[in-house]
Amino acid sequence: MKLRGMTGLEINHIIKELRRLEGRFIKKIYNIDESSFSLLFHPEVDGRREILIDLRGFTFLTKLKWAKPLTPSPFVMTLRKHLENARIERISQPGLERIVSFEFSRGMRLIAELFGGGNLILLSGDEIVAAQRKAEYRGRKIKVGEVYKLPPSPWQETPNFSGEGLIKILERIPPEERVWKVLTSFGLGPPYLNEVLLKLKIDAEVKISDLSLEKLANEISDLMSRETEPTLYLDGEEIVEYSAFPLSHLEYDRVSRALLSDAIEDYYKSKGISVEDERISSLKREIERQVSLKEEYERSYAQLRRIGDILFSNIHEVEDALSRARSGEEHELIKRVDWKSGKVIISLEGEEIQLDIRRSASENASEYYDRAKKAREKAMRIDKALSSIMERLKQVESSLEERRLELSPKPRKRERWYERFRWFYTSSGNLVICGRDAQTNSEIVSKYMNDNDLFFHVDMPGGAVVVLKVEKEVDQRSIEQAAVAAASFSRAWKEGLSYADVYYVKGEQVSKHAPPGMYLPKGSFYITGKRNYLRAKLELSVGIQETQDGMKLTAAPPDAPFICSVRIKPGSMSKEEAAIKIKNKLIELLSNFKIGGEVELPEDELTLDNIVRAMPPGKVRVEE
Structure with missing residues (x-):
């Protein structure tokens, strides 16, 4: 069933849920795909939720975790620049339009147009700052620098839906207008339109002049005041429809949801994630072409073989006809002779057969058999080509299915505070956390490092802060593992070094502030007292560690406790290419691994995005 976007009425209901976000702040903005966007906000509401905007006709609060690209689009980068940390002042719907307006502090607005091809438009005041796509309509342009105008609408504000007020509105509509257009203008597209038509027992094409305006007004007013x-509607286990409230004409099993967002999310998710790839259609076209060509060769083989058989079964008559033709005499088999090309056309057993006048009957028959043999060989070669193409198609479809599963939304798993950073557990069971950038480096030192913890850093600029949490006794091996992490998650990896010097101190020796009279560059830390130095090798393993929450993917020194892992070193392979090799190897290792039964790894752990995210900055070499 085709995906049905939200009606104006449903947007009117969803706005009530979205308004709970007024006063909160935008945390991050992502593009899920070309037409879908996710807005993260804080403080949270109803647990961790995001605003999902799909320009094909949806906006709702989703509680699922959606796969997001590592690199945001230029449009999303513009949205982040203007809206990150902006306060949500007001969320509204202009009239009954399929439009949602988000108003922010700083005078910024984000307009989600959920009709036609859809659009997401960033405004400063009324001026367009950025748009997902340029568009031009009669009376308005969606283009940077233009003044934003709403599409033409009979309602500047939500109309009064009381009985008398509604009748007055209906009286102003041209009497020739069809009832379906009238209902749609009130935001009552299907399935609400069908509900009104069923109750009034009328057709969608009926003119409103043929209706009782009072009855029509009462039905509209009833729906608008609900x-x-x-409600979700199920045919067996398939979700076929949703609505803001129960509709009597939909004769399916019904399931209620606490929030309209949850009902829309269930419907939206059930329709699946579409992953298009031109390679599939191209391979399918090639298969069709090859099959057609094979059929042509097989028909040619059968026809040529039949002619060869006819000639051999009538060899004497054909030889006599050829002899007569060479002498210029007539024969009952001869239809015509082309002396210029040396060809004779004979009619035999219902077939017109072309022969070479210079050859004998048996030579002509052999020529047809040879041509039949070549046609059959070509058909057989096509069989091999088809087998190869179909294998390629199978591989592409398999990779796309894998990608589709990765893109499919997942229930939010429980995440520990340290999973925002790079992390791993040492051989003694101590937690190590590593910064991802200057901001997380600073956050680790400010919020998560205690005086007794150990602070590690490569002895050069451009490295992650690595903190070994001292919550239990720490052995020398754990210290060495933390040092390897500090060396690996640093500029030294990008530069392709094999070893690097690392120092470590106690947390109490680290300060974000320099003594009076000394300048401390941004992102740097001031160390007091003695430093301990180690020479650390640059190498890591990407693999599965067992944690209190189950199996988790991480990167750590090779001698850290892994269920299974793949070793990497600085190299020349891109992280994206390496991630594919690592994933395939881990899947193979996990399938062969038994420990009290099978290892249960959550399906959203072993993704290419997670593997890339776990690896250090720079290119790698995957050890076999």
Whole structure:
């Protein structure tokens, strides 16, 4: 069933849920794909939720975790520049339009147009700052620098839906207008339109002049005044429809949801994630072409073989006809002779057969058999080509299915505070956390490092802060593992070094502030007292560690406790290419690994994005 976007009425109901976000702040913005966007906000509401905007006709609060690209689009980068940390002042719907307006501090607005091809438009005041796509309509342009105008609408504000007020509105509509257009203008597209038509027992094409305006007004008023009772409609286990409240004409099993967002999310998710790839259609076209060509060769083989058989079974008559043709005499088999090309056309057993006048009957028959043999060989070669193409198609479809599963939303798993950073557990069971950038380096030191913890850093600029949490006794091996992490998650990896010097001190020796009279560059730390130095090798393993929350993917020194892992070193392979090799190897290792039964790894752990995210900055070499 085709994906049905939200109606104006449903947007009116969803706005009530979205308004709970007023006063909160935008944390981050992502593009899920070309038409879908995710807005993260804080403080949270109802647990961890995001605003999902799909320009194909949806906006709702999702509680699922959606796969997001590592690199945001230029449009999203512009949104982040203007809206990150902006306060949500107001969320509204202009009239009954399929439009949601988000108003922010700093005078910024984000307009989600959920009709037609959809659009997401960033405004400063009324001026367009950025748009997902340029568009031009009668009376308005969606283009940077233009003044934003709403599409033409009969309602500047949500109309009064009381009986009398509604009748007055209907009286102003041209009498020739069809009832379906009238209902749609009130935000009552299908399935609400069908509900009104069923109750009034009329057709969608009926003119409003042929209706009782009072009855029509009462039905519209009834739908518009209904309280939100989110409902899903199921045909067996398939979700076929949703609505803001129960509709009598939909004769399916019904399931209620507490929020309209949850009902829409269930419907939206059930329709699956579409992953298009031109390679599939190209390979399918090639298969069709090859099959057609094979059929042509097989028909040619059968026809040429039949002619060869006819000639051999009538060899004497054919030889006599050829002899007569060479002498210029007539024969009952001869239809015509082309002396210029040396060809004779004979009619035999219902077939017109072309012969070479210079050859004998048996030579002509052999020529047809040879041509039949070549046609069959070509058909057989096509079989091999088809087998190869179909294998390639299978591989592409398999990789796309894998990608589709990766992109499919997942229930949010429980995440520990340290999973925002790079992390691993040492051989003694101590937690090590590593910064990802200057901001997380600073956050680790400010919020998560205690005086007794050990602070590690490569002895050069451009490295991650690495903190070994001292919550239990720390052995020398754990210290060495933390040092390897500090060396590996640093500029030394990008430069392709094999070893680097690392120092470590106690947390109490680290300060973000320099003594009076001394300048401390941004992102740097001031160390007091003696430093301990180690020479550390640059190498890591990407693999599965067992944690209190189950199996988790991480990167750590090779001698850290892994269920299974793949070793990497500085090299020349891109992280994206390496991630594919690592994933395939880990899947193979996990399939062969038994420990009290099978190892249960959450499906959203072993993704290419997670593997890339775990690796250090720079290119790698995957050890076999």
